[in-house]
Amino acid sequence: MPALPPPTPDALRRDPLPLRGRTALVTGASRRGGIGCAVARRLAAYGASVYLHHHVPHDADQPWGADPEGPEGAAAAVREARADPDARVVHGPADLAAPDAPAALIATAAGALGGRLDILVANHALSGSDGPLDTVDAAMLDAHWAVDTRSVILLVQAYARLRAALPARTPGGRVVMMTSGQDLAGGMPGEIAYGLAKGALASATRSLATALADAAVTVNTVNPGPVDTGYLTGPAYDAVAALFPGGRWGMPDDPARLISWLTTDEAEWITGQVIDSEGGFRRG
Structure with a gap:
C-alpha cells in the first residue's frame, strides 16, 4: 500500500466541531462535579449528541x-x-452490576441517539466496599469485578456488535476506558479490590484494541490521577495537593480534555494505549 500523502493546508486547520453528527455514551455521569459530566460537556462542545448514564443509589451511599x-x-x-x-x-439509569445491564444500556443509548453509537466512554466505577489485603474478602472482590471490570468488557462487546452493523470501517469509532494508576509507583495497597479490577482494564486495553481494529475503532485507557470530585477535604486534601508540582489537584476538566480529544479524528492513530494524565503527580 502506498504511503498517504501529507495533509493539505485545509486538512491542517482544526474543525471547531470535530464531533458534529457523532454520538456518545458516557457512563457514570450523574454528578456535575464528576469526571463523567466534564467529559460529556467537552463532547457536546465538540458537537456530539450525548447519552449520560447514571446510577444515583451509588452516589447517595457515598460521603459526597x-x-x-x-x-x-x-x-x-x-x-x-x-x-x-x-x-x-439525554440521560438514563442503569445498575451495571447486573450481567444484562451493559448490553441493555448500549441499546438504549443508541436508540435515544438515533440508532447509532460512535463513542463509548466507560467512566463509571464502584467506590468504597474495599480495603487492604488483610481485610479484603470475596464479596469485595466480586463487587468490584462486576462493576469495574466485567461491566466495561460487556459494554465494549455490545458496542462492537452495534458497530458491526455499520458499513465496513465506518470512521469515528472510539472506546475510552478508565484506570487509576495502580500499576505505577506505590500501587493502591489500601484498595486491593478496586486496584485489581481497574488493573484488569489496563491489561486488556491492547487486546481490545486489536479485536476492534478491523472495525476502525480505537481503544485507549486513561489514568486521570487524583482528581478533585469532592471526595476529600481538610488536611488530607492539602497533603495530596502538595504532591503535584503545580500545587493543585487535577480538576474534572483536566482528564476530560484528553478524553474528548481521543474521541476526535485527530487521535485516530492512537490505539491500545494506557495514558497517564496526572499533572506530574509524585507517587511513592
Whole structure:
C-alpha cells in the first residue's frame, strides 16, 4: 500500500466541531462535579449528541452524596455546553452490576441517539466496599469485578456488535476506558479490590484494541490521577495537593480534555494505549 500523502493546508486547520453528527455514551455521569459530566460537556462542545448514564443509589451511599439536582442537573450542564443546536443530550439509569445491564444500556443509548453509537466512554466505577489485603474478602472482590471490570468488557462487546452493523470501517469509532494508576509507583495497597479490577482494564486495553481494529475503532485507557470530585477535604486534601508540582489537584476538566480529544479524528492513530494524565503527580 502506498504511503498517504501529507495533509493539505485545509486538512491542517482544526474543525471547531470535530464531533458534529457523532454520538456518545458516557457512563457514570450523574454528578456535575464528576469526571463523567466534564467529559460529556467537552463532547457536546465538540458537537456530539450525548447519552449520560447514571446510577444515583451509588452516589447517595457515598460521603459526597448525589447531585442535589439529580441526573437532570448534570444533563442541564451538558446542554449548556452544547455547540450544535441539533445535538441531543439525554440521560438514563442503569445498575451495571447486573450481567444484562451493559448490553441493555448500549441499546438504549443508541436508540435515544438515533440508532447509532460512535463513542463509548466507560467512566463509571464502584467506590468504597474495599480495603487492604488483610481485610479484603470475596464479596469485595466480586463487587468490584462486576462493576469495574466485567461491566466495561460487556459494554465494549455490545458496542462492537452495534458497530458491526455499520458499513465496513465506518470512521469515528472510539472506546475510552478508565484506570487509576495502580500499576505505577506505590500501587493502591489500601484498595486491593478496586486496584485489581481497574488493573484488569489496563491489561486488556491492547487486546481490545486489536479485536476492534478491523472495525476502525480505537481503544485507549486513561489514568486521570487524583482528581478533585469532592471526595476529600481538610488536611488530607492539602497533603495530596502538595504532591503535584503545580500545587493543585487535577480538576474534572483536566482528564476530560484528553478524553474528548481521543474521541476526535485527530487521535485516530492512537490505539491500545494506557495514558497517564496526572499533572506530574509524585507517587511513592
